[in-house]
């Protein structure tokens with residue numbers, strides 16, 4: 001390919017942005033067919049700029065990108081969803097910033113990212129438009145992302161006998177379940193990384209990892225069960241992705 005200027009179209013969501021001079025931004029954009037890309041949005045801070053709305057944090061748009069010398073420039077845009085409700089609520093904004101940090105760590109360079117793009121847009125839609133429980137959205141995003149990245153737990157049932165009993169144990173580091181009987185036969189070090197879960201919680205984890213992407217949020221659990229699973233999913237993601245996310249600390253801090 002020559003270095004001549006080319007034009008390409010893609011959908012994209014702004015997951016991070018930095019100031020660039022007085023009038024422009026550098027945007028970090030997640031695109032379903034290009035993965036994570038950097039886009040320069042020139043002049044968008046000027047009053048009346050046609051690309052101003054598309055340059056907002058977490059805005060989702062159809063973008064026209066000019067490519068020159070390996071860099072992308074935003075040359076046109078049509079808003080799909082602004083997810084404005086997220087920017088009005090500091091807790092939702094903090095949770096969305098956490099999702100953004102996870103994506104920046106797990107999606108690298110140019111690659112197709114259709115499933116993760118869909119997961120992010122669905123999650124932001126639930127937060128912004130449906131005012132869905134933040135704990136539920138956090139749990140679904142974390143666990144489904146692990147599944148999409150090839151870090152899915154073994155969901156069949158007890159790792160030894162394949163049964164799912166009313167009470168089960170989930171071993172976060174191993175990513176497996178054990179029934180009470182086989183829990184007794186294993187040398188398992190007690191601690192926060194072995195968690196007792198109910199049959200309903202096991203079913204919810206299966207649902208989140210395996211259901212159709214369009215139905216991901218169509219299940220219900222008690223607030224107490226959601227809290228247990230949300231704690232599991234954040235530890236599971238942190239351990240298997242090999243990273244502690246500072247934005248999660250901030251999110252938890254402002255919730256108190």
Ligand SMILES: [Zn+2]
Pocket residue numbers: 158159160161162163178179180181182
């Ligand atoms: Zn068993």
